[in-house]
Amino acid sequence: MNPTHIEHIGIAVRSLDEAIPFYENVFGLKCYAIEEVKEQKVKTAFFMVGQTKIELLESTDPDGPVGKFIEKKGEGIHHMAFAVKDLESKLAETEKKGVRLIDQKARKGAEGLDIAFLHPKSTFGVLTEICEDKNKS
Numbered sequence: 001m002n003p004t005h006i007e008h009i010g011i012a013v014r015s016l017d018e019a020i021p022f023y024e025n026v027f028g029l030k031c032y033a034i035e036e037v038k039e040q041k042v043k044t045a046f047f048m049v050g051q052t053k054i055e056l057l058e059s060t061d062p063d064g065p066v067g068k069f070i071e072k073k074g075e076g077i078h079h080m081a082f083a084v085k086d087l088e089s090k091l092a093e094t095e096k097k098g099v100r101l102i103d104q105k106a107r108k109g110a111e112g113l114d115i116a117f118l119h120p121k122s123t124f125g126v127l128t129e130i131c132e133d134k135n136k137s
């Protein structure tokens with residue numbers, strides 16, 4: 001797969017309004033964007049740390065992936081996203097290696113990135129995203 005870097009770490013929180021001040025006041029980071037991703041049933045807030053982002057995820061629907069995660073496990077690290085080049089071919093290559101894919105094809109995520117998820121049962125319990133920013137490649 002040869003990821004170039006960790007693009008972001010997704011953290012499930014009950015409330016963006018409560019979690020954002022923690023990152024701003026304790027870490028001194030600036031929340032530079034808030035975006036709702038309707039398809040994923042989440043509202044996201046972003047902070048930049050070097051070339052990696054922290055993505056806070058608040059569920060907009062208890063039946064969405066983050067709503068279900070919080071109900072089962074509580075708040076915490078939800079997923080890790082690796083930046084790759086040529087996402088579609090990396091996805092095919094990953095599947096050929098026997099990894100279970102959640103997304104057979106890339107779809108659009110927050111900030112216009114092309115994204116695809118690998119199943120946590122295939123990745124030692126870590127929900128793993130691979131993504132590509134076509135504007136940067």
Ligand code: CMX
Binds near residue numbers: 010040066068079125
């Ligand atoms: N990390 C690790 N394990 C997870 C997990 C996560 N984030 N979410 C679910 N699981 C585990 C559950 O604990 C459960 O394990 P057990 O069977 O051992 O109890 C198993 O996966 C199945 O979980 P579930 O609650 O029954 O939920 P589903 O199977 O319906 O969905 C998943 C799980 C990962 C397939 C689904 O959440 C998914 O498709 N996620 C990808 C999309 C997503 O998470 N979007 C939100 C962020 C989007 C963004 O960044 O913009």
